[in-house]
Amino acid sequence: LAKTTQPISMDSYEGQEVNITCSHNNIATNDYITWYQQFPSQGPRFIIQGYKTKVTNEVASLFIPADRKSSTLSLPRVSLSDTAVYYCLVGVPARQLTFGSGTQLTVLP
Amino acid sequence: NAGVTQTPKFQVLKTGQSMTLQCAQDMNHNSMYWYRQDPGMGLRLIYYSASEGTTDKGEVPNGYNVSRLNKREFSLRLESAAPSQTSVYFCASSGLARGVGNQPQHFGDGTRLSIL
Numbered sequence: 001l002a003k004t005t006q007p008i009s010m011d012s013y014e015g016q017e018v019n020i021t022c023s024h025n026n027i028a029t030n031d032y033i034t035w036y037q038q039f040p041s042q043g044p045r046f047i048i049q050g051y052k053t054k055v056t057n058e059v060a061s062l063f064i065p066a067d068r069k070s071s072t073l074s075l076p077r078v079s080l081s082d083t084a085v086y087y088c089l090v091g092v093p094a095r096q097l098t099f100g101s102g103t104q105l106t107v108l109p
Numbered sequence: 110n111a112g113v114t115q116t117p118k119f120q121v122l123k124t125g126q127s128m129t130l131q132c133a134q135d136m137n138h139n140s141m142y143w144y145r146q147d148p149g150m151g152l153r154l155i156y157y158s159a160s161e162g163t164t165d166k167g168e169v170p171n172g173y174n175v176s177r178l179n180k181r182e183f184s185l186r187l188e189s190a191a192p193s194q195t196s197v198y199f200c201a202s203s204g205l206a207r208g209v210g211n212q213p214q215h216f217g218d219g220t221r222l223s224i225l
Binding site: 032036042046094097098100102 | 113140142144149150151152153154157159165167168199201203211212213214215216217218219
């Protein structure tokens, strides 16, 4: 199973763009990269998934370089409500996904 | 739109007691999962059910049993609770993956279980 490495924590200010990078050096050819967000006392919530290059949806963008050994979740113009833990997961199928400790993002006023 | 519903939300047990955690989803998903999350940690997969009638062990299955009662319901049972099983338990479901990639997992709000 591909192991992922993320920063333990990050701070940002409201209105800034936040980039969280995840390393996954031993990603397999069939693996997808998936990001989840978790607020306190809630279950994780799917944010975005990608295989290569760039994926964008209404809440985030995911950048994946050609070698796929890392990925960057980009959150545009964060607000206080984006304070949460963000998890990077690599693998397929879903039963093989491993949630690491995630990145605690704190957005400051 | 309920999504994934877990009951109960909170429970306190004594060591050695048994308990069943209930989970139901209304999204017609094929796959269901049980995770545990200890303080400050990520989620760890206990058991999963790829489809109705099948169950398989995840990363930390010891001390637990599961039942996929039907397509909607997936229960987790602690036969003899131990303090080490104090945790927050999350149930999740996902649809059938078409082609490559994963269908997103949809999570319930968890059951907070304390074992004294």
